[in-house]
Amino acid sequence: MKDPTKALHIGYDKDLQKSMQVPIYMTTAYEYNDTDHAARLFALEEEGNIYTRIGNPTTRVFEKRISALENGIDSLATASGMGAVFYSIANLVKNGDNIIISNKLYGGSITLSTQTLKQFGISAKYFDSTNPEELNDLIDENTKAILFESIANPALTVPEFDEIVKIANKKGVITICDNTIATPYGVKPIDLGVDIVVHSASKYIVGNSSAIAGCIIEAPFAKEKLKTKRYSHFNEPDESYHGLVYNEKFDNPFIARARLALLRDFGAVLSPFNAWLLILGLETLHLRIKAHSDNAMKIAKFLSTHPNVKNVNYPFLEGNENYKRAKKYLKLASGIISFELESYERAKEFVKKLKIFSLVTNIADSKSLVTHPASTTHQQLSKEELINAGVPEGLIRLSIGLEDVEDLIEDLKRAL
Numbered sequence: 001m002k003d004p005t006k007a008l009h010i011g012y013d014k015d016l017q018k019s020m021q022v023p024i025y026m027t028t029a030y031e032y033n034d035t036d037h038a039a040r041l042f043a044l045e046e047e048g049n050i051y052t053r054i055g056n057p058t059t060r061v062f063e064k065r066i067s068a069l070e071n072g073i074d075s076l077a078t079a080s081g082m083g084a085v086f087y088s089i090a091n092l093v094k095n096g097d098n099i100i101i102s103n104k105l106y107g108g109s110i111t112l113s114t115q116t117l118k119q120f121g122i123s124a125k126y127f128d129s130t131n132p133e134e135l136n137d138l139i140d141e142n143t144k145a146i147l148f149e150s151i152a153n154p155a156l157t158v159p160e161f162d163e164i165v166k167i168a169n170k171k172g173v174i175t176i177c178d179n180t181i182a183t184p185y186g187v188k189p190i191d192l193g194v195d196i197v198v199h200s201a202s203k204y205i206v207g208n209s210s211a212i213a214g215c216i217i218e219a220p221f222a223k224e225k226l227k228t229k230r231y232s233h234f235n236e237p238d239e240s241y242h243g244l245v246y247n248e249k250f251d252n253p254f255i256a257r258a259r260l261a262l263l264r265d266f267g268a269v270l271s272p273f274n275a276w277l278l279i280l281g282l283e284t285l286h287l288r289i290k291a292h293s294d295n296a297m298k299i300a301k302f303l304s305t306h307p308n309v310k311n312v313n314y315p316f317l318e319g320n321e322n323y324k325r326a327k328k329y330l331k332l333a334s335g336i337i338s339f340e341l342e343s344y345e346r347a348k349e350f351v352k353k354l355k356i357f358s359l360v361t362n363i364a365d366s367k368s369l370v371t372h373p374a375s376t377t378h379q380q381l382s383k384e385e386l387i388n389a390g391v392p393e394g395l396i397r398l399s400i401g402l403e404d405v406e407d408l409i410e411d412l413k414r415a416l
């Protein structure tokens with residue numbers, strides 16, 4: 001079955017009402033047939049519904065569909081993308097461990113890894129995802145994960161997948177790839193050997209800024225690494241489940257533990273209503289991400305010929321520093337573009353003149369968005385700090401929407 005067909009059909013057997021759309025089960029709890037039934041469910045001897053914090057039938061349809069699109073063995077939905085990033089790390093580490101993160105990552109993933117997790121005794125080291133040989137020296141016996149993005153937000157860096165996976169496999173360390181911007185239609189990290197994929201489903205998956213959501217997908221082969229000494233907690237009895245050993249009980253130990261231990265105890269569960277919005281989003285994701293990418297390519301070309309514009313950054317533009325890797329690994333390069341204007345003032349003036357683009361700190365909406373990091377997300381940084389962070393004061397980021405591309409180019413032309 002091809003991807004769009006999977007996205008429309010997998011995981012839903014029509015209910016008694018023969019409802020065409022997946023029903024929204026807005027419920028916290030579910031009735032048991034009798035106490036024996038309840039006991040079997042609690043002992044994990046039988047699959048079934050217990051309590052929506054650890055599972056819900058509507059959410060389950062989304063999980064099955066995104067897992068199928070990413071060629072995973074199973075998936076877990078979370079209340080946000082940051083919830084997914086946090087759980088994917090928290091599932092692997094304990095006090096005293098470390099993780100290795102790409103130096104080009106989403107801001108929230110950087111603060112989580114370098115600041116918040118530090119307070120739990122977990123440290124983070126940086127690596128260059130475009131030149132990953134240094135992983136050989138960075139990985140030690142307490143390294144539990146390597147985290148990077150398939151198209152980094154906001155730098156748009158495309159990683160050297162093959163090399164990262166090769167070194168991680170040699171050393172037996174789990175790789176986690178955030179596939180938010182590329183989507184499974186841009187690249188399937190599991191096909192390239194990545195163990196765990198995470199998404200902020202708040203972006204292209206839901207597609208229209210209507211919900212915050214996230215998910216984690218496990219590759220069928222992740223278990224091979226989880227069986228080793230590095231991940232002993234997957235091979236030793238979990239006292240909170242009468243001595244359950246995840247690797248013995250499950251083919252999907254990573255997702256099973258994320259659900260049974262992390263969702264149970266941390267509780268960042270997705271609302272069934274939001275899961276339903278994600279199901280609607282997946283139905284058209286293949287059409288939308290192609291349209292976003294086509295519009296963005298045309299706009300990147302237009303911008304790169306405009307005299308007032310410097311340094312257009314779009315991975316599929318010939319001459320871009322990511323071009324070779326983008327062509328090697330990506331089918332689509334998404335709707336995100338950045339470029340530079342002469343100065344802070346020119347950037348502010350440009351944003352003010354735009355009529356169709358909205359000034360919003362977000363990406364991947366069906367509507368076109370613009371951000372000026374120097375006056376918003378990065379305003380506390382000095383001119384030099386801005387340059388070091390790769391966000392010069394005239395930098396503009398666009399998230400190209402689904403409007404007619406001629407209208408968007410007209411809007412940009414006027415503002416430039």
Ligand SMILES: *Cc1c(COP(=O)(O)O)cnc(C)c1O
Pocket residue numbers: 080081082083085106108109149153178180181199200201202203212213214
């Ligand atoms: C937005 C984003 C996140 C965080 O997702 P939320 O749903 O906002 O919590 C994580 N990673 C990337 C690449 C993102 O763009």
